[in-house]
Amino acid sequence: MRAFVLTGYGGPDVASLREVPVPEPGRGEVRIDVKAAGLNPVDFKTREGKLRLINRYALPVVLGCELSGVVVSVGEGVTRFRPGDEVFARVAKERLGAFAETACVHEDLVAKKPASLDFVHAAAMPLASLTALQALRDELAVEEGMRVFIPGAAGGVGTFALQIAKHLGATVATTASPRGRALVERLGADVVVDYTTQDFTKELRDYDAAFDLVGGDTLEGAFSVVRRGGKVVSIAGLPEPTTATKDLHRGAGLATLFWIVSAGLRFRAWRAGVAYRYLFMRPSGKDLEVLASLVDAKKLEVVVDQVFSFAKIAEAFAYLEKGRAKGKVVVTMG
Ligand SMILES: NC(=O)c1ccc[n+]([C@@H]2O[C@H](COP(=O)([O-])OP(=O)(O)OC[C@H]3O[C@@H](n4cnc5c(N)ncnc54)[C@H](OP(=O)(O)O)[C@@H]3O)[C@@H](O)[C@H]2O)c1
Structure with a gap:
């Protein structure tokens, strides 16, 4: 599968789209066919190595903090999701992996996608x-x-x-x-x-x-x-x-x-x-359920500034890094 992989710390050149093995879901995890992923300043701060004191990754690592998509399989012990569920998640901080065609995420961090949102807007929400x-x-x-x-x-x-x-x-x-x-x-x-x-x-x-x-x-x-x-x-x-x-x-x-x-x-x-x-935010499927219900009740609007194809994720990074986004920047896996 294609994924946006960090191979060192520094400027835009240290992350690129590559072929990597498809991950297998571990105990309690769901495997998600990723439809869209949101970008956040933490993505380029991670690439720059500014958060190494807090999260140390064994490189290479697939970047990306939040996603929406469809559950394709579930690991042992998963009770809340099954194949076909449309979901969104802020993935685990110590693992990352949202900028990929497939991602494995613990079910506790996942929630059903708001019914009223498409995958792009759902991917813009979690973090x-x-x-x-x-x-x-x-x-x-x-x-x-x-x-x-x-x-x-x-x-x-x-x-x-x-x-x-x-x-x-x-x-x-x-x-x-x-x-x-x-x-x-x-x-x-x-x-x-x-x-x-x-x-x-x-x-x-x-x-x-x-x-x-x-x-x-x-x-x-x-x-x-x-x-x-x-x-x-x-x-x-x-x-x-x-x-x-x-x-x-x-x-x-x-x-x-x-x-x-x-x-x-x-x-x-x-x-x-x-x-x-x-404050450092905390990934939480339960809190995502609260937010999804606000969206479906039309009490919360998701503002998306720009959408890029996955092939143009480097351009999406460059746009976000300018610091002028109005709402969120999202890539679609297509
Ligand atoms: N600790 C955590 O858990 C956590 C979680 C999420 C985000 N963050 C951090 O929080 C910050 C904001 O994140 P974000 O995703 O909202 O960033 P963002 O989407 O990139 O924010 C861009 C917006 O900030 C506005 N802006 C820039 N400078 C400003 C200023 N001096 N006064 C008022 N508005 C200004 C810009 O408006 P104009 O173009 O109109 O200037 C632009 O619309 C980042 O540093 C991020 O790393 C931390």
């Missing part, structure tokens, strides 16, 4: 929508009447986060360039600050919580937008000790390292009176 759900529901406990700041809501995670926060009953402020304004307004943003011409820290005050998708100065600016006693969760800033223990299930060594790298940032959060948390 970004799970991240948004877990940040807003589990970490920030967003509920009716809360005021939430979500900088950068025009991208892959942001388009889901904005809609989920609205669904949970929040008033949402975001930042966008003129390129993304119409999209975030259509998805329900109550306040939109043009980050290319305005300083959002002067426009927004006393928000209950922030979900940062941008990092850097934007994350630090969010500390002054959130009221004292509020919480800021980032997926683009610096990891802190809880990231190591709760999200990565690692010991004191990594927690200490993250304590050191995030010390300045945590100090500035403390001075602003806000709690800071860096």
Whole structure:
């Protein structure tokens, strides 16, 4: 079968389409005929070797974090799926493998594809929508009447986060360039600050919580937008000790390292009176079922920016790496 394989760490040249053996499903796994796969910034960060401290792969490895497709066979012990089921999944972080014509995924990470979506839109969902759900529901406990700041809501995670926060009953402020304004307004943003011409820290005050998708100065600016006693969760800033223990299930060594790298940032959060948390999302078939039901109830729209054929996956990477995507980028296996 064809797969997009990483053979070293570096620029675009270290990953290419190759013929590899078809994987066999192990115990508890389903084998999926992949119809489409979504791209995420973590794919090029993995290729660049930026996540080696967290996930070490024995190279060569097939890249790709999320997919949609049809179950073709099941391994021993599988109870929830059978051949013919149309499914989607955020695959295991320690294994990857979604950029391939066939993939094996543990059934706990898989859910039935939303009935109202085609394979392209279903493949665009798992990683970004799970991240948004877990940040807003589990970490920030967003509920009716809360005021939430979500900088950068025009991208892959942001388009889901904005809609989920609205669904949970929040008033949402975001930042966008003129390129993304119409999209975030259509998805329900109550306040939109043009980050290319305005300083959002002067426009927004006393928000209950922030979900940062941008990092850097934007994350630090969010500390002054959130009221004292509020919480800021980032997926683009610096990891802190809880990231190591709760999200990565690692010991004191990594927690200490993250304590050191995030010390300045945590100090500035403390001075602003806000709690800071860096979240690594968690693959989950159960959470995908929740998201699928929101989609089928027309409460969540999946925004796809561009679709590429699998043969043009390198172009899809180059497009995503520009950082301007409005919604998601997807490849189809065809
Ligand atoms: N920790 C985790 O578990 C986790 C999970 C998912 C994603 N992430 C990380 O989260 C970040 C966002 O991911 P994504 O998939 O949403 O990325 P993305 O789709 O590539 O985001 C692109 C969007 O970001 C907007 N943008 C860029 N700079 C901005 C700024 N300064 N202010 C406001 N908006 C800005 C762009 O809008 P314009 O073109 O209009 O500027 C574009 O629409 C990435 O760093 C990714 O690696 C982490």
